[in-house]
Amino acid sequence: MPEFRNVGEVRGLRSTAYGFMAFLYLPIIILILYSFNSGSLVMVWSGFGLNWYAKAFGNADIQRAALNSLIVATVATALATVIATLAALVMTRGGPFRGRGASLTMISLPLMVPEIVTAVAMLIVFAGTGLSLGLGNVIIAHVTFCIPFAFMPIRARLEGMDTTLEQASADLYGSDWATFRYVTLPILMPGILAGAMLSFVISLDDFIITMMVAGAGSTTLPVYIYSMIRQGVTPEVNAVSSLLLLASVLLVTLYWLVTRNRAAATA
Amino acid sequence: MLHRQRDFAEAMSPDPTMERKTAIDVAGVVKRFGHGPAAVVALKDVSLAIRDNEFFTLLGPSGCGKTTLLRILAGFEAVSEGAVSLYGENIAGLPANRRSVNTVFQHYALFPHMTVAENVAYGPQRLGRPVKEIAETVARMLQLVKMEKFAERRPAQLSGGQQQRVALARALAPHPKVLLLDEPLSALDLKLRQAMRAELKQLQRATGITFVFVTHDQEEALSMSDRIAVMSEGEVQQIGTPTEIYEYPANRFVASFIGDANFIVAQIDGITGGMAKCRSVRGLSFTLAAAPGGKPGDKVTLFLRPEKVRIEAPGDAGLAGMIQTMEYLGQSIFYQVDIGEDSPLIVAGRNRDDGGTPYKTGDRVSLVIGADALRMLVA
Numbered sequence: 001m002p003e004f005r006n007v008g009e010v011r012g013l014r015s016t017a018y019g020f021m022a023f024l025y026l027p028i029i030i031l032i033l034y035s036f037n038s039g040s041l042v043m044v045w046s047g048f049g050l051n052w053y054a055k056a057f058g059n060a061d062i063q064r065a066a067l068n069s070l071i072v073a074t075v076a077t078a079l080a081t082v083i084a085t086l087a088a089l090v091m092t093r094g095g096p097f098r099g100r101g102a103s104l105t106m107i108s109l110p111l112m113v114p115e116i117v118t119a120v121a122m123l124i125v126f127a128g129t130g131l132s133l134g135l136g137n138v139i140i141a142h143v144t145f146c147i148p149f150a151f152m153p154i155r156a157r158l159e160g161m162d163t164t165l166e167q168a169s170a171d172l173y174g175s176d177w178a179t180f181r182y183v184t185l186p187i188l189m190p191g192i193l194a195g196a197m198l199s200f201v202i203s204l205d206d207f208i209i210t211m212m213v214a215g216a217g218s219t220t221l222p223v224y225i226y227s228m229i230r231q232g233v234t235p236e237v238n239a240v241s242s243l244l245l246l247a248s249v250l251l252v253t254l255y256w257l258v259t260r261n262r263a264a265a266t267a
Numbered sequence: 268m269l270h271r272q273r274d275f276a277e278a279m280s281p282d283p284t285m286e287r288k289t290a291i292d293v294a295g296v297v298k299r300f301g302h303g304p305a306a307v308v309a310l311k312d313v314s315l316a317i318r319d320n321e322f323f324t325l326l327g328p329s330g331c332g333k334t335t336l337l338r339i340l341a342g343f344e345a346v347s348e349g350a351v352s353l354y355g356e357n358i359a360g361l362p363a364n365r366r367s368v369n370t371v372f373q374h375y376a377l378f379p380h381m382t383v384a385e386n387v388a389y390g391p392q393r394l395g396r397p398v399k400e401i402a403e404t405v406a407r408m409l410q411l412v413k414m415e416k417f418a419e420r421r422p423a424q425l426s427g428g429q430q431q432r433v434a435l436a437r438a439l440a441p442h443p444k445v446l447l448l449d450e451p452l453s454a455l456d457l458k459l460r461q462a463m464r465a466e467l468k469q470l471q472r473a474t475g476i477t478f479v480f481v482t483h484d485q486e487e488a489l490s491m492s493d494r495i496a497v498m499s500e501g502e503v504q505q506i507g508t509p510t511e512i513y514e515y516p517a518n519r520f521v522a523s524f525i526g527d528a529n530f531i532v533a534q535i536d537g538i539t540g541g542m543a544k545c546r547s548v549r550g551l552s553f554t555l556a557a558a559p560g561g562k563p564g565d566k567v568t569l570f571l572r573p574e575k576v577r578i579e580a581p582g583d584a585g586l587a588g589m590i591q592t593m594e595y596l597g598q599s600i601f602y603q604v605d606i607g608e609d610s611p612l613i614v615a616g617r618n619r620d621d622g623g624t625p626y627k628t629g630d631r632v633s634l635v636i637g638a639d640a641l642r643m644l645v646a
């Protein structure tokens with residue numbers, strides 16, 4: 001008889017786990033700590049100060065890049081979420097149709113394609129067609145890679161949803177539209193929110209693809225941070241990075257709160 | 268003797284039924300799932316007429332096609348062949364949301380994101396009823412199912428029995444012509460189930476809506492229905508009142524599915540004046556009313572309910588036997604009595620005033636079978 005053993009009792013597991021956590025988070029913690037360094041040397045602590053934050057906020061280039069990032073993430077998320085919702089509805093409620101399996105693979109494929117390949121492909125498309133919409137190009141590129149991220153939680157929610165609810169709506173004189181509006185959509189909402197938040201975060205911190213397709217004036221925050229580093233790392237980079245991290249953490253927390261409340265209401 | 272059946276039906280119902288309007292007419296309906304040789308035939312040529320204002324039950328074992336028939340009536344499935352009409356109107360092409368038919372789903376299918384009141388209001392809202400009227404309907408329906416106090420709760424905050432009531436109220440709120448109920452009591456515990464039987468029956472009388480009730484529980488069917496259609500493997504075996512079905516089963520399936528039954532295989536020796544003399548395989552002889560179409564030489568099955576046999580001390584009258592086993596169930600006692608046939612006869616005795624079980628295993632007894640208790644099944 002194999003004896004039951006708690007995995008936590010495996011020798012060395014605990015210390016390995018702590019070591020791994022430290023490896024993951026220590027650099028980030030140090031990055032945040034040094035963003036509060038008052039001196040101008042990155043790795044020499046010379047006292048607490050918010051001067052680098054003040055400088056970052058006052059930097060017009062950073063302001064422009066941050067605004068670009070927000071515009072791109074917002075528009076790309078909105079488009080990707082709508083497209084992903086429609087795709088998920090067809091996949092789970094559209095019945096069997098020719099090419100269903102292929103479509104499913106196509107939607108999720110960008111998750112597996114190396115990002116640099118997507119980036120180069122995008123660049124070729126824009127160069128080849130001569131499409132030059134400034135920030136529009138960046139948005140188009142972001143929509144393409146955000147769709148699968150938005151799609152996954154929406155599809156999961158739809159597949160977990162009891163189809164007899166939609167039948168009950170039809171039984172109670174609901175038209176197709178009323179059924180979607182009053183039954184499917186409200187129940188699907190946590191999935192849609194999850195998909196939207198996920199794609200917003202993914203868009204916000206994308207670097208490789210944006211780097212390739214962004215022309216002058218379409219620089220986003222991650223791309224701008226990279227250009228700053230090339231001129232030497234100053235605590236200002238730390239401050240901007242910390243702010244970007246804060247935005248991501250806030251979004252994820254918001255998502256968590258929203259889905260938790262929703263789950264409690266609909267469980 | 269078979270005429271008694273008709274007499275009984277007439278005595279039981281106030282008007283001689285045939286005059287009543289037909290609510291639902293199912294004519295030659297076939298339902299196949301899939302195509303070609305791999306197709307599952309869920310319904311094979313089902314025909315039945317459900318009358319206006321009737322509590323009609325579809326009864327049969329799991330997988331016999333009850334849900335499929337109900338889903339066809341609701342509009343969730345199309346027929347492969349045949350026709351369905353609702354109050355004389357062919358509804359074959361009518362989508363579910365345009366049929367004046369509402370369903371109580373087996374697992375209720377309440378909208379989880381809406382309150383009880385919002386659930387009940389859903390149907391009237393989709394029908395575009397005025398706001399004031401909807402509020403009144405919701406209040407009346409919740410009162411009808413005794414759920415007024417729970418109007419602002421969500422389904423997840425209700426017990427199974429309460430959800431059941433909300434599902435009923437929601438389906439009744441648009442005042443449909445026909446209410447379809449798919450095993451609505453199966454998820455409740457025994458006591459609640461028994462209480463709900465009376466309530467459902469009461470609700471049907473109070474609303475005057477035609478109920479089509481699906482169940483695999485024969486007791487449920489017998490206790491609530493005006494008429495029952497017994498189904499097996501996609502076919503209707505018999506349609507009749509609970510009494511007709513129990514007393515005069517059309518065939519062996521119906522006889523054994525509803526209640527307990529003894530079957531004795533026999534051959535008709537001769538018929539005089541409607542009475543047949545039959546001889547069993549082991550040579551026991553019985554005289555009973557001949558089934559229509561029965562002729563001498565025919566192989567028939569004789570059928571006898573356990574409670575229609577009286578056990579007496581051994582004597583000249585009746586069938587001699589020996590008690591093989593007995594099963595004490597409190598209210599009744601089931602004896603298996605060896606009468607020399609292949610299988611023993613099951614006899615039910617009632618618990619008596621003196622609480623006694625006068626017979627025990629091994630006792631020799633005499634079985635007295637009432638003149639009209641033994642029935643002949645042709646199939």
Ligand SMILES: Nc1ncnc2c1ncn2[C@@H]1O[C@H](COP(=O)(O)OP(=O)(O)O)[C@@H](O)[C@H]1O
Nearest residue numbers: 300307308309328329330331332333334335336
């Ligand atoms: N959508 C379906 N696809 C294939 N077979 C089905 C489908 N629905 C029902 N069936 C089959 O039809 C038969 C009758 O099913 P059902 O009407 O659910 O029976 P019941 O409600 O009496 O238990 C079963 O053999 C079942 O497997």
Ligand SMILES: [Mg+2]
Nearest residue numbers: 330333334335
């Ligand atoms: Mg069923």
